[in-house]
Amino acid sequence: xxxxxxxxxxxxxxxxPLQQSIRDSAERFARNFGRDxxxxxxxxxxxxxxxxxITELGFARSEFPAVLIAEExxxxxxxxALELLLPLPALWFLAAAxxxxxxxxxxxxxxxxxGGPGLAIQREQGGQARLWTLSATPAEEVVLVDVQEEGVRVxxxxxxxxxxxxxxxxxxxxxxxxxxxxxxxxxLSGDCVDRDALASACGETVQLFSAILVGAMRCCTExxxxxxxQRKSFGRPISHHQAVAIRLADTLIACQGAELLLHRIxxxxxxxxxxxxxxxxxxxxxxxxIVFRDALQVFAAHGxxxxxxxxxxxxxxxxxxxxxxxxxxxDG
Amino acid sequence: MTKxxxxxxxxxxxxxxxxxxxxxxxxxxxxxxxxxxxxxxGEIPDSFWTQFxxxxxxxxxxxxxxxxxxxxxxxxxxxxxxxxxxYADPGYAISMPGPGLSMPPLAALGNxxxxxxxxxxFDSDIPRWGAFAITEPSVGSDATAIHTSARKTTGGYVLxxxxxxxxxxxRADYVIVFANIARDRGxxxxxxxxxxxxxxxxxxxxxxxxxxxxxxxxxxxxFEDCRVPEENLLWGAHVGRHLDAFAAAQGAWDFMRPxxxxxxxxxxxxxxxxxxxxxxxxxxxGRPDWGQARVERYLADMDREIMTARLLAWQAAWKYEQxxxxxxxxxxxxxxxxxxxxxxxxxxxDVLGMAAFEPxxxxxxxxxxxxxxxxxxxxxxxxRQMIASLHRRERTSRQIQLRAA
Ligand SMILES: Cc1cc2nc3c(=O)[nH]c(=O)nc-3n(C[C@H](O)[C@H](O)[C@H](O)COP(=O)(O)OP(=O)(O)OC[C@H]3O[C@@H](n4cnc5c(N)ncnc54)[C@H](O)[C@@H]3O)c2cc1C
Numbered sequence: 001x002x003x004x005x006x007x008x009x010x011x012x013x014x015x016x017p018l019q020q021s022i023r024d025s026a027e028r029f030a031r032n033f034g035r036d037x038x039x040x041x042x043x044x045x046x047x048x049x050x051x052x053x054i055t056e057l058g059f060a061r062s063e064f065p066a067v068l069i070a071e072e073x074x075x076x077x078x079x080x081a082l083e084l085l086l087p088l089p090a091l092w093f094l095a096a097a098x099x100x101x102x103x104x105x106x107x108x109x110x111x112x113x114x115g116g117p118g119l120a121i122q123r124e125q126g127g128q129a130r131l132w133t134l135s136a137t138p139a140e141e142v143v144l145v146d147v148q149e150e151g152v153r154v155x156x157x158x159x160x161x162x163x164x165x166x167x168x169x170x171x172x173x174x175x176x177x178x179x180x181x182x183x184x185x186x187x188l189s190g191d192c193v194d195r196d197a198l199a200s201a202c203g204e205t206v207q208l209f210s211a212i213l214v215g216a217m218r219c220c221t222e223x224x225x226x227x228x229x230q231r232k233s234f235g236r237p238i239s240h241h242q243a244v245a246i247r248l249a250d251t252l253i254a255c256q257g258a259e260l261l262l263h264r265i266x267x268x269x270x271x272x273x274x275x276x277x278x279x280x281x282x283x284x285x286x287x288x289x290i291v292f293r294d295a296l297q298v299f300a301a302h303g304x305x306x307x308x309x310x311x312x313x314x315x316x317x318x319x320x321x322x323x324x325x326x327x328x329x330x331d332g
Numbered sequence: 333m334t335k336x337x338x339x340x341x342x343x344x345x346x347x348x349x350x351x352x353x354x355x356x357x358x359x360x361x362x363x364x365x366x367x368x369x370x371x372x373x374g375e376i377p378d379s380f381w382t383q384f385x386x387x388x389x390x391x392x393x394x395x396x397x398x399x400x401x402x403x404x405x406x407x408x409x410x411x412x413x414x415x416x417x418x419y420a421d422p423g424y425a426i427s428m429p430g431p432g433l434s435m436p437p438l439a440a441l442g443n444x445x446x447x448x449x450x451x452x453x454f455d456s457d458i459p460r461w462g463a464f465a466i467t468e469p470s471v472g473s474d475a476t477a478i479h480t481s482a483r484k485t486t487g488g489y490v491l492x493x494x495x496x497x498x499x500x501x502x503r504a505d506y507v508i509v510f511a512n513i514a515r516d517r518g519x520x521x522x523x524x525x526x527x528x529x530x531x532x533x534x535x536x537x538x539x540x541x542x543x544x545x546x547x548x549x550x551x552x553x554x555f556e557d558c559r560v561p562e563e564n565l566l567w568g569a570h571v572g573r574h575l576d577a578f579a580a581a582q583g584a585w586d587f588m589r590p591x592x593x594x595x596x597x598x599x600x601x602x603x604x605x606x607x608x609x610x611x612x613x614x615x616x617x618g619r620p621d622w623g624q625a626r627v628e629r630y631l632a633d634m635d636r637e638i639m640t641a642r643l644l645a646w647q648a649a650w651k652y653e654q655x656x657x658x659x660x661x662x663x664x665x666x667x668x669x670x671x672x673x674x675x676x677x678x679x680x681x682d683v684l685g686m687a688a689f690e691p692x693x694x695x696x697x698x699x700x701x702x703x704x705x706x707x708x709x710x711x712x713x714x715x716r717q718m719i720a721s722l723h724r725r726e727r728t729s730r731q732i733q734l735r736a737a
Contacts (some may be wrong), residue, residue: 132689171698232470233474297711300711319689
């Protein structure tokens, strides 16, 4: 293959039929988010199957199904997407640490609709620990990723052991972000996780969370365009005012750029490396700042109401960006 | 490193407050202690106002002629005070008792009896608020296009329409409502009415649950065949021919934008201090050591920008006091300060990462508060349009003068 063909091959923007169908079903699933009693079981989308090796499911690595699903769910509702998908990274960390018994037990519970594990990251510094936990309220177990100087250990603990102060950053839904600071939880034993396996779990998690954010960006951008065409000031739709048009254009550029980079990184073998994870986290953070700030600005005071789509995403994206950054910064 | 002169600003604020009888230290400390709870509940409990003498707060912006107590005279004194309040909490700063944004139109359009009666009510030991209502569900930036109507009847007017996002709307004793007596006359058909709380046909529909500045009680109001007596129309022969009600609304923004900019400057200083504290306490988790030189440059950059924001705000406030044309300066101050606030919270988030979400951290709240600054009292886009068009107008008139000379 000559150089040009090889490059073209590596940047194919076309989706395979399998990708297209995953995307479509995730989109249909996300459309039901707002309806009572709909959605929520991992089996409905085959999410639990994505905890293992996707090539065993017949996917090529370059088809990144988890990312495609996360993006569509994020476009539906970022918090719900996070709630649904959260067990995946928890399981990936267990797999990276070779804790197969915990992995099997957690996966079984999740597949049976009994709730998946939450995820907690502990980082020790100068004898003090900072701990954040993200879990759906019914989570019974939490996978703790303990980042220490000498390496990273992973354990699976009852959620009650990690109860911290609840910080309602993600709204009043069932998803809780808890933050704590204090004595480190020294329960972890055994070897540190292999560096490459750890990088891979981190890389996949960064991609998954970034995809939720990219989906939310797309949704918010489209909503801003809709609003700008409907809302009038000085006798014309606000989209006709250059200042608004420029903001809408910048929002779209940021959103599209982040999506392309996400797909590019998700499709290549090196995409789960530390460097790529940091690259992606940096770009998604930068794009997200632009999109959620500027989309809210288009709605102005109406977008500043806490329950509005723009306000919710402005708030949630901030937490997601910080989480992605924290996970990308984990080094074994 | 550029000095932010915090000590002298605080001293000035403190001195001026003491001269008016405001226990500034207790006030700012009380705000500091209450801010996170208010952020959770969206309320400032009544008990908050019992911790100090509220009369001087009520009277703070009341014109001297109608105040029983000395008020803050100088633009700089006012600027320093609101900067310190903004440092304590910007949501509280805009929720302080007193006439607030309703002061300039009442002062400009009200006759002496109206002013005496309505400013007089602030001479009280219980907190009292005035509110200013122009924004409507379908009209914001284009404020001359308001739909609320005022129909003349015997003895007064009948108001119909809706207002939204009115600061302190649910706690206000009265609201200055801008309504149209003749829509076809554009801005010249607009009049200002003082509507008392409890007037039949006037209702507080809801207090909005906002993303930030949550103590400020942004309220949706409605007027259904609301009868307002003639004496509550702020208009008459005493209003000079050069003034219309909409110009008085603009006068309110001219007065308030520099003050709001100072509140934002205080907010920026607080954000800067939170970042500095965090770096001093060990710095970002898992990231390479910053090194003294880099930290200093980083903080100095913020100081430089905060200082610039403050100078723009002070200049606008000072020009207002001198009676000079300053709409352009007020817009510049507000546009610069709001953008800076957003940049600083973004920086803070980048530096602190997950640590910003610890329950005791104010940064997640700051992140939400900051977004309001570019919206209230005119969006950044509108400020920039005004800056450019007012500056062009000024250049043209200067050129004409030069040519004539
Ligand atoms: C915290 C807070 C406090 C407030 N307090 C009060 C109060 O006490 N009293 C009161 O009356 N109102 C108040 N408001 C309302 C505020 O004044 C309006 O939100 C503001 O004027 C913008 O109006 P809007 O939200 O309807 O946005 P819109 O006017 O609908 O604007 C939407 C978007 O279009 C842009 N846009 C519109 N026209 C143009 C144009 N010609 N050129 C370029 N861009 C344009 C805007 O910049 C914005 O990004 C408050 C709002 C907030 C958030």
